[in-house]
Structure formats: C-alpha cells, structure tokens
Amino acid sequence: MTDAIRVSSPITGTEKTLSFEAGRLAQLADGAVVAQIGDTVLLATVAAARTVRDGIDFFPLTVDIEERAYAAGKIPGSFFRREGKISDQAILICRLIDRPLRPSFPEGFRNEVQVVGTVFSADQENPHDILAINAASAALMISGIPFEGPIGAVRLAYSTEGTWLPQPTFAERAEAVFELVVAGRALTDSVESDVAIMMVEAGGTEGSFEKYADGAPKVTEEVLSAGLEASKLWIREAINLQRELVKAYVAAKGPIKTIEYKTFSDYQDDVYARVNEIGHARLAAANAHQAKTERANALSEATAAIVAELPEFADRVSEIKEPSRTSPRRSCVSASSPRVCASTAVVPPTCVRSRRPWTCSR
Secondary structure, rough: OOOEEEEEEEEEOOOOEEEEEEEOOOOOOOOOEEEEEEEEEEEEEEOOOOOOOOOOOOOOEEEHHHHHHHHHHHOOOOOOOOOOOOOOOHHHHHHHHHHHHHOOOOOOEEEEEEEEEEEEEEOOOOHHHHHHHHHHHHHHOOOOOOOOEEEEEEEEEEOOOOOOEOOOHHHHHHHHHHEEEEEEEEEOOOOOEEEEEEEEEEEEEOHHHHHHHHHOOOOOOOHHHHHHHHHHHHHHHHHHHHHHHHHHHHHHHHHOOOOOOOEEEEEHEEEHHHHHHHHHHHHHHHOOOOOEEEEEEEEHHHHHHHOOOHHHHHHHHHHHHHHHHHHHHHHHHHOOOOOOOOOOOOOHHHHOOOOOOOOOOO
C-alpha cells in the first residue's frame, strides 16, 4: 500500500477542518479522494470511458451516492436486513453534485463519466452532501479527465441571531431560519481570486415561520446578497485546498496526463446562422404556444418549412433540427418572455446556460 497524500485546512469561522486524502484507496479509479469534516468521511471516485458510445448525442454523466447503515455504526434489523434502493435524500445529493460539475466539462465532451460517493463514516453531526461536492471535484482534478475546475461548495445557515454560519451541523441547521448552498469556481489561479458562483440552492428551514413569529430576523434581499458574497470565502478555501492536493499529488506521482478525447457538436456555425436568419421569427411564434400539443405541432411545421428552404444543407437535416429546437427557447427566456410552462416569473438572462437549452420543470 502506498503512502497517502493528505492536505487539510481549517474552515474559517468554525472549529472544523476540511481534509482531502489521495493515493491510498481505489487506485484503479481514474481519481479517488477521501474527504473528511469532523468524523464524517466520504470516498469520492471518478472514472471515464476512453471512447464514446455509438449514437450518444449528450454528455452521459452519472452521479451516485452510496449511503449505508454501517457508516453510522448501525445494522439493519427487524424483518428487512438488506438495505434497499437509494433514498430520496441521496437522490437530491446526486443532483446537487451534478449541477455544478456538468457545465465544467468541455463543450461537446461525450465520454461516459461516473462519479460515485461512498459514505464511510457519518458522525450524525456534519452532513456529507457539501463534502461530496468538494470531494468529487478534487477527484476529478487528479483524474486526468478534462475538467474545468476545481469547484468549491459551502452551505450557509442563517441563525436566529442574524449571522451566516458556514458548514453548519444538523443541530445548527435545525435552529436556523434559512439555508444557502452555493458552489462556484475561481476566476484566476490566485489564492485570493474572485469566485464565479455557478449554483445556488436556497430555502427556509422547517419551523422558520414560528421562529419569525418569535422575533428572528427576516431574510431580506440584502441579507441573501450578503450571504452569497460571504460564501465566496469558504468556496475559495475549498478550491485552494484542492489545488494544494493537486500540487502534492503531482510531486508524489508525477504529472497528471489528460485522457485523449474528442468533442462533438450538434450543429456547425454555418447551419445555425442560416436557421437563425430565415427561421427565428417563425420558430419564436411557434414556441409561444403554451399548450403542449399546439406548440409541438407548430414547431414541427416551422422546422419542416425551414428544412425545405435550406436545400444546400439537404445532407445535414439533423443539424438544422437541433438549433430549430433550442434557439427560440433560449432567446425567449433571456428576453424575459413568458415561460413555456405559462409561469409569469421572470427569469434573468444569467440563468440561461449557453451550452444547453433551459427548461422549466414545474
């Protein structure tokens, strides 16, 4: 067994320490990192296929969280002694990991990638979801898989005293009135770099209305803005620690070689320009239908008309259909028009991802 490569750093404003360890476990994976906060320990492993499966027209990223009772020192008893399907909470954690990681891979990258987090120890005090995001990013950084990281994440809890608590325990979360989960990446290589926020998940806690009635401070836009700005400190700390791990890993193992890969595009710029030129108005009009059946029929008719008007791309019909499907929806959202789902909520242009169509799941 080889010597482990370990780095750690205190979490500002707490008595906790975040640590990463690599080089000891799961060495057959492309990247493996053991992360720890308190006595909560999680192993994150990543692996990528070296070729692209035939017919794949999307990025097949799979994120899985393995939660087992042994992590809490328990054994399932009574009638059922085998642990069943993944819990709802684990599914939500998988989505939480996926959101900041997915847009951080190269555009057009379609090799299958699997990210698996296995909870080794759950101390019943420190949650493992934010730890899993940071561990997955760290594992990707040493894996050789093309990844535009590192990504840092933090949870903030707004206490009844009106302060933001970083990486709160379960008890601190229960006493809080509001929570923020923020993930981001550094804009430069500097340890003092500004942070670009990539994902925000926010919501009130159970019992928050009762706490407000008892005099707890309200969460205003100013408070949320201050929380987002404050989150950058702990995101930066997680990023810098991952960079320390990479440096130590390279010093011990040698340079990290990026795997060979190809990128793919659904359509070329010349096709997109022509579709946008002759079909943008009719596609936008077709996409404005709020009834699903009417919208689908109108879009099909508009797309067929565009294909007929572009005989020079007769052998590239699939390239015509893709921008016909995504272009009007993006422009509709970024222009603050009504959503397809008929919601009247305004979506700011920053919510529209440049590489994938935005959809509303309501």
